[in-house]
Amino acid sequence: MTATKTAETPVALAGEPAVGLEQARAHGLSEDEYRAVERWLGRTPTFTELGVFSVMWSEHCSYKSSRRHLRMLPNKGPRVVGGAGENAGALEVGDGWVAVFKIESHNHPSFVEPYQGAATGVGGILRDIFTMGARPVASMDSLKFGAFDHPRTRHLLGGVVGGIGGYGNCVGVPTVAGEVMFDAAFNGNILVNAFCLGLARRDELQSARAQGPGNPVMYVGSATGRDGIHGASLLASAEFDASSEAKRPTVQVGDPFTEKLLIEACLEAMRSGAIVAIQDMGAAGLTSSSSEMAARGGLGIELDLDRIPLREAGLTPYEILLSESQERMLLVAQRGREAELAAIFARWDLHAVVVGKITEDQRWRVRWRGALVADIPAGALADQAPVYDRPAREPSKAPPRISSRPATAPAPPPAEALRRLLDSPNVGSKRWVYRQYDSMVQSNTMAGPGGDAAVLRIKGTHRGLALKVDSNPRACALDPYVGAAACVVEAARNVACAGARPIGLTNCLNYGNPERPEIMWQFIRGVEGIRDAALALETPVVSGNVSFYNETEGRAIPPTPTIAMLGVLEDAGRRVTQFFKRPGDAIILLRTAAPALAASEYAALFGCGAGALAALDLKRERALIEGLVAAADLGLIGSAHDVAEGGLAVALAECCFNPDGVLGAEIDGMPGGSGAEVFFGEGASAVVLSAAAGELEKLRGLFGGIEFSVIGRVAGEPRLRVAKVIDEDVRELMQIHEQAIVRRLAANG
Amino acid sequence: MLVKVFVTPRKGILDPQGRAVEQSLKSLGFGGVGAVRVGRYITLELDAPSVEQARAAARRMCEQLLANPNIEDYSFEVEPPEAGPR
Amino acid sequence: MLVKVFVTPRKGILDPQGRAVEQSLKSLGFGGVGAVRVGRYITLELDAPSVEQARAAARRMCEQLLANPNIEDYSFEVEPPEAGPR
Amino acid sequence: MKWGVVRFPGSLDDADALWALGQVMGQEARALWHKDEDLAGVQCVVLPGGFSYGDYLRCGAIARFSPIMKSVVRFANDGGLVIGICNGFQILCEAHLLPGALTRNRSLSFICERVNVRVENAATPFTCAARQGEVLRLPIKHGEGLYVAPAGELRAMEERGQVLLRYTDAAGRERDDANPNGSTRAIAGVANETFNVFGLMPHPEHAVEAALGGEDGRKIFRSIIMSVERTSAAKPGATSGGTSAGRSSSSSV
Numbered sequence A: 001m002t003a004t005k006t007a008e009t010p011v012a013l014a015g016e017p018a019v020g021l022e023q024a025r026a027h028g029l030s031e032d033e034y035r036a037v038e039r040w041l042g043r044t045p046t047f048t049e050l051g052v053f054s055v056m057w058s059e060h061c062s063y064k065s066s067r068r069h070l071r072m073l074p075n076k077g078p079r080v081v082g083g084a085g086e087n088a089g090a091l092e093v094g095d096g097w098v099a100v101f102k103i104e105s106h107n108h109p110s111f112v113e114p115y116q117g118a119a120t121g122v123g124g125i126l127r128d129i130f131t132m133g134a135r136p137v138a139s140m141d142s143l144k145f146g147a148f149d150h151p152r153t154r155h156l157l158g159g160v161v162g163g164i165g166g167y168g169n170c171v172g173v174p175t176v177a178g179e180v181m182f183d184a185a186f187n188g189n190i191l192v193n194a195f196c197l198g199l200a201r202r203d204e205l206q207s208a209r210a211q212g213p214g215n216p217v218m219y220v221g222s223a224t225g226r227d228g229i230h231g232a233s234l235l236a237s238a239e240f241d242a243s244s245e246a247k248r249p250t251v252q253v254g255d256p257f258t259e260k261l262l263i264e265a266c267l268e269a270m271r272s273g274a275i276v277a278i279q280d281m282g283a284a285g286l287t288s289s290s291s292e293m294a295a296r297g298g299l300g301i302e303l304d305l306d307r308i309p310l311r312e313a314g315l316t317p318y319e320i321l322l323s324e325s326q327e328r329m330l331l332v333a334q335r336g337r338e339a340e341l342a343a344i345f346a347r348w349d350l351h352a353v354v355v356g357k358i359t360e361d362q363r364w365r366v367r368w369r370g371a372l373v374a375d376i377p378a379g380a381l382a383d384q385a386p387v388y389d390r391p392a393r394e395p396s397k398a399p400p401r402i403s404s405r406p407a408t409a410p411a412p413p414p415a416e417a418l419r420r421l422l423d424s425p426n427v428g429s430k431r432w433v434y435r436q437y438d439s440m441v442q443s444n445t446m447a448g449p450g451g452d453a454a455v456l457r458i459k460g461t462h463r464g465l466a467l468k469v470d471s472n473p474r475a476c477a478l479d480p481y482v483g484a485a486a487c488v489v490e491a492a493r494n495v496a497c498a499g500a501r502p503i504g505l506t507n508c509l510n511y512g513n514p515e516r517p518e519i520m521w522q523f524i525r526g527v528e529g530i531r532d533a534a535l536a537l538e539t540p541v542v543s544g545n546v547s548f549y550n551e552t553e554g555r556a557i558p559p560t561p562t563i564a565m566l567g568v569l570e571d572a573g574r575r576v577t578q579f580f581k582r583p584g585d586a587i588i589l590l591r592t593a594a595p596a597l598a599a600s601e602y603a604a605l606f607g608c609g610a611g612a613l614a615a616l617d618l619k620r621e622r623a624l625i626e627g628l629v630a631a632a633d634l635g636l637i638g639s640a641h642d643v644a645e646g647g648l649a650v651a652l653a654e655c656c657f658n659p660d661g662v663l664g665a666e667i668d669g670m671p672g673g674s675g676a677e678v679f680f681g682e683g684a685s686a687v688v689l690s691a692a693a694g695e696l697e698k699l700r701g702l703f704g705g706i707e708f709s710v711i712g713r714v715a716g717e718p719r720l721r722v723a724k725v726i727d728e729d730v731r732e733l734m735q736i737h738e739q740a741i742v743r744r745l746a747a748n749g
Numbered sequence B, C: 001m002l003v004k005v006f007v008t009p010r011k012g013i014l015d016p017q018g019r020a021v022e023q024s025l026k027s028l029g030f031g032g033v034g035a036v037r038v039g040r041y042i043t044l045e046l047d048a049p050s051v052e053q054a055r056a057a058a059r060r061m062c063e064q065l066l067a068n069p070n071i072e073d074y075s076f077e078v079e080p081p082e083a084g085p086r
Numbered sequence D: 001m002k003w004g005v006v007r008f009p010g011s012l013d014d015a016d017a018l019w020a021l022g023q024v025m026g027q028e029a030r031a032l033w034h035k036d037e038d039l040a041g042v043q044c045v046v047l048p049g050g051f052s053y054g055d056y057l058r059c060g061a062i063a064r065f066s067p068i069m070k071s072v073v074r075f076a077n078d079g080g081l082v083i084g085i086c087n088g089f090q091i092l093c094e095a096h097l098l099p100g101a102l103t104r105n106r107s108l109s110f111i112c113e114r115v116n117v118r119v120e121n122a123a124t125p126f127t128c129a130a131r132q133g134e135v136l137r138l139p140i141k142h143g144e145g146l147y148v149a150p151a152g153e154l155r156a157m158e159e160r161g162q163v164l165l166r167y168t169d170a171a172g173r174e175r176d177d178a179n180p181n182g183s184t185r186a187i188a189g190v191a192n193e194t195f196n197v198f199g200l201m202p203h204p205e206h207a208v209e210a211a212l213g214g215e216d217g218r219k220i221f222r223s224i225i226m227s228v229e230r231t232s233a234a235k236p237g238a239t240s241g242g243t244s245a246g247r248s249s250s251s252s253v
């Protein structure tokens, strides 16, 4: 019996195309890769096997161009739990709780079909989190669209935001923060990065490592259809061009209702202790989840495709294995406890079926209608994909500055510039977006969207978690290293402005075609920037995702690493918001360097001369963050707001927009003169604080080595006055800010 | 003229609504029910000089707005004014 | 048999979708469009011994589940198997 | 008092309602599973927010056929107190325990924000802890909250005082821009003719803690507690939702 089994080789199925180099190329494999496949098998692969290899060895699934560079990222620290090789990292946040979080891209699917693309992006990242045994407690999204007046932008914006809300709202996970940017550099390739945070008790963390030969493998969730065959993986592993339309797979449609049932049922099933390992079926669906779980455990797996629930008749093994149907999970159960698990899933109206078993021999074997259709070493699929050290070269000429024009017309006076900036969709209120997201469900949201970082409480403790996602493609276009490091610092600073200590991050690296040396150079410099900033701030990188080939018709997006930072507040009651609170409070400007107009929103609107990004001094950045955390902890500050798009003048205005009652500010003068870079420069780490005058000396002591200037005071009268240059009605400014996106959408419907 | 547009989820595309309705019909005791698909039914009045022109306009409406070409199919009927309402 | 169900918002009941579609069609340059209503189009296969019995079942499905009698009207068609697809 | 919060597949704010009632307000609150028919002797049934059955087809249309809804209908017909929040409101309309229906917001998009609602009738078991005309600040989060009912029915409801909450501005004035979803007559919450069943789109369970942005939601729950206590005081021995709870609307506040 065993002897005949080993002698058995997979069969070609009737009607399948012949396999050879040409077919391999059509599947996106190179000649070398195809030869490696032959070596792994010691024979020609069947068509099914070829398909399986092509997806597992795609850039999207294998990280073949990025893997060696990602090793640079620091992933250790006293709070880091478990780890490498699992679906997402975890950090201890105190009182026995661990936070599991990750961010992932869904750029290409969202460009093709914005609503469903974004929705399924949310669904996918949720599964990455609850598969770890953590209950998803918050989502964030980072979105980049083309210029607001580009003909496709409105449609993409509506679809993407609708999809994120449609899915997130229906599964009961609050969307608590995010970012949205519009720039012509994304006209042909939008970015949709979705983040999810989950919480678990430390001993509840679940493994994705198969164990116990003979243990049954069970399939739960939606039936398998032809969705996205070669979809996410191949679309995200090649440049986008006109022919992509023809290659378009069946669009994946999300079913958030089933996802909600899956969350509840899986978490309940995990508590039973009958689950050995579990993994979501994401990219490359059944193939990746089964081969990865087996490979992690150093074991094999045998699947019987006749038992896979199918949505329609007539699917081939190739299609079943490569389907990217959503809302499916694969788990390894303890032998003998299948019925118990099936009963738990049945309670949630979900069908759990045994579809295979774990074997000793490290092979990934698939049967269909009695025949063996694939027999591959599990490791060859899961972790032996080729790894490339692609050539990287700094471009000889300076990168074009995106959306930044030389200063032609004379710049408007500061008050006028402030109004124009507040009216820019990049600076203006994003309420139109986040009002479509349920940010309250689960009753933990102490600070939802609309401020710097979101703050959640952890029920049953005094603790709070702060989270924020940041990116800055304009800065990264000018300097991919400094830009990336600055994103880490900015995310950390936002979290610290809420009073929380930043403890770790996840990243989504969105770049162009890695086969081009200048893109590879941008990528490596970006990873180095993240590494250095993460080391300086002691915020380990616990998870991440790489999205290459963000190009259309040969034009790459600017390098866009997206950073999501998590922070902890020992006492959530000490959280700080960005809004001025009391008339008479002193207004303080903290700054680590002189701001610059390079890569600023001001430059995008009015142009500016040449110039470099503001200097970044990681030591001082660390000191600024430490000072903010200490100041919040001592209860010394009334408000803290990070200076970001639009610079100091915009930040001051935003501090006045207190939803509980607008206030004003009386600024005596701007330190550093009255040039546009002082009012509207960006890049330098700067924070606007307000505090009672009596606390100033104590406060100053917390920020040694950092520029600490008292620049004015909070006013009861809602006017923003800056020296003799700006004197504006705050309610009017607020109205402009509030309407920036809404009025554009209302215009010519 | 009265234009009636029928938009349906494309075959092979997941239709969670259809599945939910199917299950619900079954649990209500309706036997022999299958292949439930839930789509949209849009009716409108169109001022057009001829049925042909109305049909051409309806087709463009479907392609530009009423159906999502990624995941939906459509069909339509045009009824000249003398025909009674459905 | 193939059952096709048409559910429409009752006249006099607000139909924000219909209004939005009408506005969008106008802003896309479609002239002479009015009275846009957006409803649901549900298709299903029904195993029934006769068209009459299928019609009776379809009516009950509409009344119990497919339409909300407070605010919607419905109609349906039953096509015996030999009839081609629409 | 004893509360039961029904859990349908796709319910989302069930845990929030249990938290608000149990942990925050110190009530005896338990979950009721949709497949059960036993209401476990609760004195008020809460149908929570969420997307029961995905809200596929129509919001609340499928949930109303759950086994537990048979018991809820019986309980309500016997005068028991039932409150439906958001999706719960939609289910109550679909189940014909409340008149009218809820359709897509006029903006066609989901809206999550805090709004103001004016108490239109404070003489009911759901509003008696508030003042007539008092403005409450409560969150809404829904895509289909536009209340509709046939004109004749609406008139009769208004006359009988069945409209309990209306969207207004902070000063209690009706204004079109203070009506977030375009509801007919800015209706945010309605009761049945016997005032023992109440549905509202705003979420009182998300407004019970100052740390999360407000406490006005307590007034709704406190009203229910007051009226149940009053009823059981009047009728010692009454355990489950007292049949006279619905009449307590006549008592002064």
Ligand SMILES: Nc1ncnc2c1ncn2[C@@H]1O[C@H](COP(=O)(O)OP(=O)(O)O)[C@@H](O)[C@H]1O
Binding pocket: A060, A061, A070, A073, A085, A086, A087, A088, A089, A102, A104, A282, A283, A288, A507, A508, A509, A541, A542, A543, A544, A545, A546
């Ligand atoms: N930029 C990155 N930084 C750190 N870890 C990363 C990064 N990109 C990917 N990873 C890690 O690589 C692993 C595989 O990535 P993942 O996106 O989970 O693949 P899949 O799409 O198959 O789920 C995960 O552990 C992920 O956290």
Ligand SMILES: [Mg+2]
Binding pocket: A087, A128, A282
């Ligand atoms: Mg994964």
